[in-house]
Amino acid sequence: MTLTQTLTADDFAPLAKAQHPDQIVRPSLSYWQDAWRRLQRNRRAMWSLYLIAALLLFSYVLPFVVPFDAVGQDLTQISQAPSLEKKSLVVDTQPWPGQQVRPAELARLQSAPFDPATRVTGLTLVGEANTESVRLAWQPVAGAKAYQVYRHLLVPSGATDLGLPLGQTEQPEQVSYEDRLKLQNMPYYYSVRAVADTGEVSDYATVKATPRLAISVRAALSRGLITADQTDSMIGREVELQRHLMGTDYLGRDLLARLVYGGQTSLFIGIVAPLLFVAMGIVYGGLSGYLGGRTDEVMMRFADFVIALPFLLFMILFRVAMGIGPGESGVTPMLIAMVLLGWPTAAKLVRGQVLQLREQPFVEAAQLMGANSRYLILRHMLPNVMGVVLVSLTFSIPSAIFTEAFLSFIGMGVAPPTPSWGAMCNDGVKSFMSHPHELLFPALFISLTVLAFNLLGDGLRDALDAKMKG
């Protein structure tokens, strides 16, 4: 083949780089950038990450925005169900003289014979029933010496099922009764029956009362719901009570506030303890794996011993051994115990990784090129171990949170009144049947946190696993 074309000088000019059509370029990503990209594609893991962020905001930032009182007790609002707002009537409770039978009529009634078949009549409520007082009045019964008043939560089914005996009137002329005993905003059934000198009782009458939520002037004043100059004008009017979005616990403490501060305790222990023992594990395991030989054997044998210690038994022993002085929350002893018992698992993991890495060609290459130990550890060992460590850290957090919850649940955790989610569960269990929200809310928060960290751990493991890199 002969070349017929004439060549010019331009033909010998080098092409511009961009003109290579078959070259495919994509930006080079570091290991961590790549892992982060893959994690972002995992929807479940990302939602978990957002949830964890939300929980941290809830516990650590929210109290700065809204003031919460986690320890203030309000015995008038015990075990309240969650509610948005609650209004209460302000009442001035003066002693009630009650209703009496006129002496003339009393004499006539007392002379008449007592008939056990008669029934108390005209049983009514006097004024509006409220939680500060319920006032009852009835018609006198012939021959009655006194009247017995009962209170029941159900409709009485017979004379033997009248409920709580509130008391007996002292004078025969008194035909009224005022109940001020721990009233709540729910229906009550009041029964009244007459008693004769002989001890015989008449048939009973029942009236239903649903006391309206009320607060005495003095209580409203002491809790800052009204001001001192309002005391007279507010009587008979409604005042808004403190809101308890998530209800209150058995001491009338706001559950939301306790969840916020309980989260601080639970999340702190749950995150800081694994961080510390994983850090300790990196140092111990890394050193053991790096040194190798006899030292490695002895160090790992010791780690095996610590693993063999019955974990929960020692946890409790540590806590008792360090003791809790007055005013201490007990978070520190728990933290120390968890770190001292938790490090060997991380250490064994890191050691295994280091042993594997030591045999890798790139480490050998680095050694051949004259890298010193410091460079080898910082540049090759640590970054390559970090992936596995991060995954194990994420999975350690749920178990740390469980451990805290378990210890608090059996009463060996943080000391009251410091709240923690586990301790709140412990409190809530006692009244679970009647007020389930006291257990359900803290349990829900524990479960959500653990769920989030578990899913994030799954996502991290997938994202960091080099085997699956494609």
Add this chain to the structure above:
Amino acid sequence: MTQFIFKRLLSGVITIWFIATATFVAMHAVPGDPLANDKAVAPEIRRNLEARYGLDKPVLQQYGIFLSNMLHGDFGISFTQKNRHVNDIIREHFPVSAVLGVLALIIATVGGVVWGALTAVYRDRWPDSVIMFLVVIAVSVPSFVFAMLGQLGILAMNEWLGFSLLPVAGWGSFGHMLVPALVLGLGTMAYLTRLMRSSMLEVTSADYIRTARAKGVSPLRIFFKHQLRNAILPVVTVLGPSIAAITTGGFVVELVFAIPGLGRFFVQAVQQLDYTVIMGTTVFYGAFLVFMVLLVDILYGFIDPRIRVGQVRG
């Protein structure tokens, strides 16, 4: 084989000694002593009591006495339960914990293998999603919540039936054990399900499965003879640690269901600083766990002929 077992037994003895010593040190580091619980006693009486329990001797000598008694299989007398021998406490209450634990382990293993195999067979279809969702729930909810819910469940069921099918709490019959064992085994079951699933998926893509399929072996036979048998191996490995998790995790379940197991005695003993009961239960639990892990290791060799314990050096 004999040499392997002997070596492991020796290291087990050292481990138990380590546990005993660590517990002894930690226990004596706790301020106070077991006699401080009762109302204040006259110094003379206290001296007598100390002499009776050997508390008047130096700590190092107490440690020596404890070790020699332990070697004779004698854990001494409880401080808080007068005249009750620690050996008797263990003998009476450990069987309760053990029966509960064994039942829980059976439920967990069978459940884990069945659910795990199911999820792998129905991979990425709805049975897989449902079971894996339940697994995530099971590992995320604290065991005491499950215990409470289990108890409520029994109560609701009995009310609905109109008679008491299962007792709500207590101990005695098989009915007493059923729900507590289920609650106790739930976490382990969830863990085993995950393990079984991934191990089944790994096995499914193995060469010998493809060969079996190519040879025309029936799917059922492949599933039972090839997949299940090979996939179950990792499950056996974690059984040892699982026994530890179940026996120590028994506290909560025993507490909620009012079961007279050993766990309750330990918690009580720690709170009252009952030296002998603490030492006895800790050493006993430690020995039990060491033995169980060894047993599982030996079992593993029988199930997987490729692993011959004792022959491999390393």
